[in-house]
Amino acid sequence: MNENVSRKNIDITWAKYKYVVMERSYKKYKDISKNIGLNMYTYDMFTAEIDSICKLEPVKSQSINTLQHIWGYFKKNASKEDKNVFLMYLEKYVNDEIELYKVKNVLKEYAIKYKSSYLLNSYYFDY
Incomplete structure (x- = not known):
C-alpha cells in the first residue's frame, strides 16, 4: 500500500x-x-x-476525562439547561449512581442536536 x-x-x-x-x-x-x-x-x-x-474495559477516571473532553465540543453553544443536564449526569456517574452509557447517551443527543458530525462519525458512542 x-x-x-x-x-x-x-x-x-x-x-x-x-x-x-x-x-x-x-x-x-x-x-x-x-x-x-x-x-x-x-x-x-x-x-x-x-x-x-x-478489548479493554474503560477506566473510570479516563472515562470521566473523556466525557469532559467530549463535552468541550458543545459547551460554547449548549444551552444552560443542556449544561446542567450534562453536569448532573456526570456527577451521578462519578458517584456510581448511573452507568457510563447513560452519560454517553446524553452526549450523543447533544452531538445530534448540535450537529457534530465528527463525533457522530466516531465509534465513541458505540463502545
Missing part, C-alpha cells in the same frame, strides 16, 4: 477510535497520537494496537 494512502487510512481510523482509546488509557491515546505524527505505524500495526486497546 502506498505510504500516503496508509497514512490517510490511519488518520481516518484514528478519528473514529481515538475517544474509545482515550477512555481506556489516556497514556495510550497520547502515545498513539505521537506515533502517528512521527509516522511510526503501518496500517496493520496501527489497527492491531487499536484492536487490543478496544
Whole structure:
C-alpha cells in the first residue's frame, strides 16, 4: 500500500477510535497520537494496537476525562439547561449512581442536536 494512502487510512481510523482509546488509557491515546505524527505505524500495526486497546474495559477516571473532553465540543453553544443536564449526569456517574452509557447517551443527543458530525462519525458512542 502506498505510504500516503496508509497514512490517510490511519488518520481516518484514528478519528473514529481515538475517544474509545482515550477512555481506556489516556497514556495510550497520547502515545498513539505521537506515533502517528512521527509516522511510526503501518496500517496493520496501527489497527492491531487499536484492536487490543478496544478489548479493554474503560477506566473510570479516563472515562470521566473523556466525557469532559467530549463535552468541550458543545459547551460554547449548549444551552444552560443542556449544561446542567450534562453536569448532573456526570456527577451521578462519578458517584456510581448511573452507568457510563447513560452519560454517553446524553452526549450523543447533544452531538445530534448540535450537529457534530465528527463525533457522530466516531465509534465513541458505540463502545
